Amino acid sequence: MSTVPTEELDAFRARAREWLAAVGPPEVPLDLDARFAVLRRWQRTLFDAGWLGLSWSKEAGGQALTHAHQLVFVEELVRARAPQPIGLIGLEVVGPSIDRYGTDEQRRDLLPRMLSGADIWCQGFSEPEAGSDLASLRTRAVLHGDHYVVTGQKIWTSWAHEAQWCALLVRTDPSVRKQAGISYLLVDMSSPGITTRPIRQMTGDREFCEVFLDDVRVPRSNLLGRENEGWAITSHTLGSERSGATLRRRVELEVALEDALGQLRSGGIDDDRVRAAVGRSHIAMRVLDAQTRRTTDRLAADTGPTPVDSVDKLVLNEAEQTVLAEIAGLLGPLRAVPGARPLGLRSDRWAHEHLYSRAASIYGGSAQVQRTIVAERLLGLPRG
Amino acid sequence: MADHDEYGAAVDDYLGRSYAERRHELLERGGWDPALASEFADLGWYSLAVPEEQGGLGVPLAALGPVFLQYGRHLVRGPMLEHSALPALVPGLAPATGARPPALVDPGVTDLWADDLGTITRRGPRLDGTVEAVRFAAQADRLVVVAGAAVCLVDPATRGVSIEPLAGADPGVEFARVEFDDVEAGTVLQDEDMVVRLRSWARLLLACELSGLARGSVERTVEHVARREQFGRPIGSFQAVKHLVADMHTRSTALENLCLAALGDADTAPPTELDLLACTAKAHASDVAVRVCEDAIQLHGGMGFTTESDVSWFYRRALALRGWYGDPTELQVRLGATLLDRIEEHA
Ligand SMILES: Cc1cc2nc3c(=O)[nH]c(=O)nc-3n(C[C@H](O)[C@H](O)[C@H](O)COP(=O)(O)OP(=O)(O)OC[C@H]3O[C@@H](n4cnc5c(N)ncnc54)[C@H](O)[C@@H]3O)c2cc1C
Numbered sequence A: 001m002s003t004v005p006t007e008e009l010d011a012f013r014a015r016a017r018e019w020l021a022a023v024g025p026p027e028v029p030l031d032l033d034a035r036f037a038v039l040r041r042w043q044r045t046l047f048d049a050g051w052l053g054l055s056w057s058k059e060a061g062g063q064a065l066t067h068a069h070q071l072v073f074v075e076e077l078v079r080a081r082a083p084q085p086i087g088l089i090g091l092e093v094v095g096p097s098i099d100r101y102g103t104d105e106q107r108r109d110l111l112p113r114m115l116s117g118a119d120i121w122c123q124g125f126s127e128p129e130a131g132s133d134l135a136s137l138r139t140r141a142v143l144h145g146d147h148y149v150v151t152g153q154k155i156w157t158s159w160a161h162e163a164q165w166c167a168l169l170v171r172t173d174p175s176v177r178k179q180a181g182i183s184y185l186l187v188d189m190s191s192p193g194i195t196t197r198p199i200r201q202m203t204g205d206r207e208f209c210e211v212f213l214d215d216v217r218v219p220r221s222n223l224l225g226r227e228n229e230g231w232a233i234t235s236h237t238l239g240s241e242r243s244g245a246t247l248r249r250r251v252e253l254e255v256a257l258e259d260a261l262g263q264l265r266s267g268g269i270d271d272d273r274v275r276a277a278v279g280r281s282h283i284a285m286r287v288l289d290a291q292t293r294r295t296t297d298r299l300a301a302d303t304g305p306t307p308v309d310s311v312d313k314l315v316l317n318e319a320e321q322t323v324l325a326e327i328a329g330l331l332g333p334l335r336a337v338p339g340a341r342p343l344g345l346r347s348d349r350w351a352h353e354h355l356y357s358r359a360a361s362i363y364g365g366s367a368q369v370q371r372t373i374v375a376e377r378l379l380g381l382p383r384g
Numbered sequence B: 001m002a003d004h005d006e007y008g009a010a011v012d013d014y015l016g017r018s019y020a021e022r023r024h025e026l027l028e029r030g031g032w033d034p035a036l037a038s039e040f041a042d043l044g045w046y047s048l049a050v051p052e053e054q055g056g057l058g059v060p061l062a063a064l065g066p067v068f069l070q071y072g073r074h075l076v077r078g079p080m081l082e083h084s085a086l087p088a089l090v091p092g093l094a095p096a097t098g099a100r101p102p103a104l105v106d107p108g109v110t111d112l113w114a115d116d117l118g119t120i121t122r123r124g125p126r127l128d129g130t131v132e133a134v135r136f137a138a139q140a141d142r143l144v145v146v147a148g149a150a151v152c153l154v155d156p157a158t159r160g161v162s163i164e165p166l167a168g169a170d171p172g173v174e175f176a177r178v179e180f181d182d183v184e185a186g187t188v189l190q191d192e193d194m195v196v197r198l199r200s201w202a203r204l205l206l207a208c209e210l211s212g213l214a215r216g217s218v219e220r221t222v223e224h225v226a227r228r229e230q231f232g233r234p235i236g237s238f239q240a241v242k243h244l245v246a247d248m249h250t251r252s253t254a255l256e257n258l259c260l261a262a263l264g265d266a267d268t269a270p271p272t273e274l275d276l277l278a279c280t281a282k283a284h285a286s287d288v289a290v291r292v293c294e295d296a297i298q299l300h301g302g303m304g305f306t307t308e309s310d311v312s313w314f315y316r317r318a319l320a321l322r323g324w325y326g327d328p329t330e331l332q333v334r335l336g337a338t339l340l341d342r343i344e345e346h347a
Helices: A006-023 A032-048 A067-079 A088-101 A104-116 A230-267 A272-301 A308-329 A332-336 A347-361 A367-378 B002-018 B020-028 B034-043 B061-073 B080-089 B192-227 B239-266 B271-305 B310-322 B328-341
Strands: A121-124 A140-144 A147-158 A165-171 A182-188 A194-199 A208-219 B102-105 B118-123 B126-135 B142-147 B150-154 B161-166 B175-184 B187-190
Touching: A006 A067, A032 A104, A067 A230, A067 A272, A088 A104, A088 A121, A088 A165, A088 A182, A088 A230, A121 A147, A140 A165, A147 A165, A147 A182, A147 A194, A165 A208, A165 A230, A182 A208, A182 A230, A230 A272, A230 A308, A230 A347, A230 B328, A272 A308, A272 B239, A272 B271, A272 B328, A308 A347, A308 A367, A308 B239, A332 A347, A367 B239, B002 B020, B002 B061, B020 B310, B034 B080, B061 B080, B061 B192, B061 B239, B080 B102, B080 B192, B102 B126, B118 B142, B126 B142, B142 B192, B150 B192, B192 B239, B192 B271, B192 B310, B239 B271, B271 B310, B271 B328
Parallel strands: A121 A165, B102 B142
Antiparallel strands: A140 A147, A147 A208, A165 A182, A194 A208, B118 B126, B126 B175, B142 B150, B150 B187, B161 B175
16 A cells, blocks of 8 residues: 655645634533434534545545545544544444445445434444354344344444444354354344344443344345355454554543643642653553554555554553543542532543543453453464 | 664674573673673674764664664663763763773762762862762763763763772662762763753663563563463463463563654654653653563563573563663653643644
8 A cells, every 4th residue: 555645644634624623613512312413413514524434435435545544634633622423333343344345336325324424333243142252143144035034132232222224243154163154234223123222331321222133124135245254344343443443542542631631730730649640641642652653554554454453452441541540540539529620620521531441441352352362363372 | 763673683683693692691790791891892882873973883873772672682781871872972972992881970860869869069160979879980981970951071080089889789780889079070061951862862772671671571471381381281371371471562562662652753852852752761661671570470480580580680670770760650750740831732
């Protein structure tokens, strides 16, 4: 893959910055339903101005630019304190796999609507009995003529209650090795037989759901890739999820730390404990930044998923959890009072962000799963 | 940074061939060995970053980073920092012609323990004061003295200079106490930026050395756990062991990347930025190297506790370097103070 000339990226960055300043990012309400509506409109605004799907093909509704452009835009978006569009699971996680493995019709019919936010997507991978051991999933799909009939249950499916579409992993052949019998279906969430039940997270949000599938009919043409070859696409999806999240989270955390510093300065405290916490957060961010420079190189070189991604994931988890724990640690007893401003810090925001950081080492492959990959596939230790 | 890797690779190659089997014997004898120092001088290792006008290769200081990583990884002892960085940083300090290094007499090695380390005061060209621990002062042929915002060059034979060798516990370094009693400074360079540069490059290169110590411990540990068997299988097949090794590798890799990124930015950074980069790298390196070495000892079992295993040497070396030019907590506080004082740059 060719590298983009610096001048071109600089000009692109200047355009993005100017546009963001002119359009003015929306205020994000705390209430989840209101938040959803605002962020969906925001996605439409971004799409209409040509800022989404930057690295996707034109047929997919994208701009046919590069990952480097995508990264620059994410940076500018976060720097402008603008929110992310609501459809991130489509944009960062599922979309790239449909663009890569989909038929022309699938790409043409699904991707532009995904980009514009007309369709919100969810990712139906995890099940009650299949978490880290995702390949043991049990949701069944049986072909009847030109339809699959799907029965089973998914869980932790983010935004399923708001989604129009779902990337659903199903078992199509129970008789073979577990990875070899999985297929990847694109499912219309308005199909009869689908029920979603939101689950409340410890942050207070109802962001993820249980999804029940009861004899749901899915047209055969909604199979992504080939039957029983869904596992490779799954790896691709999880790979996009990881690299997209790493690059975006780095900028988000950088800006979060800047905001916290600003609040601490306005609080005017003068104490070694505060300084040390700031110092540790700064160090964690520099470590993450140095690590993501490597990620960006690999992304530009299009190496595809490697065990080195697991090192990135572990470094990201540690940075995210360190920075947010250090900041939240400065709330002291007033953590429990959301309206308070201890040492100048906004108690509600940092308590929420800190709680959310605990999920980082669970989703996208838990920290333990990543450590096993590093030990066995990168360092060659014997499988146990 | 890729263009600088060649120096690290050359040093790695030489040390792998001709240092490995001498290592323990050399370490047992302490930090100073004139023959070894001459050997490295002859190889040209000290003059890499020295300007060409002074007979060096004139490569950027950042190129020393990968080299110091190898010094750590191979547990090289001796005044590598003094020999390779000081002549590159201090104008008028010619590179050594023999084995004897310059020494850096700097009371600014620490903040919290400043009272324990001593002070140097300067009135005009005259120096007074004491520094309780100076690396390689008793072997030095020139003293580079930091006095406030000035850097002075002093011949150790000058009247009023007394240098008293100390028993040391760093396996790679010799220490001495240095006292100045109304000493005439040879050359006085009034340059506050140079003081920042001296300390920052010391921090950056020590961070690289610590990073090498961590890498060396990881490598030994991976070999060991793959070979050592208990309960009828390699201990590296137990998940508790695997996950510890994976964390060691991840931390050590992230530290290397941090050091390389800092070096890449350092050559062109203005003094305040350089100070931030260097304090960040040194703080993290000290923290990670010590933790990784502790895990390495743990996974070596009883063998790890002996002087026969490399991991015990890596650990003692990491502990000795941890507090030199700032331990993690000191530097975290310092970084925090700088960042909190800063006026917001981004609107
Ligand atoms: C905020 C959030 C959003 C999510 N969104 C989605 C989504 O949109 N779509 C979706 O499909 N999923 C989603 N998930 C689910 C997520 O992918 C799973 O939680 C994850 O894969 C772990 O599975 P589990 O929860 O069943 O935990 P388990 O697999 O039961 O793991 C529990 C603990 O056991 C450890 N463990 C498990 N196996 C091993 C092993 N072999 N060796 C060592 N330790 C092991 C794990 O590391 C973990 O610490 C989300 C999760 C969270 C927290």
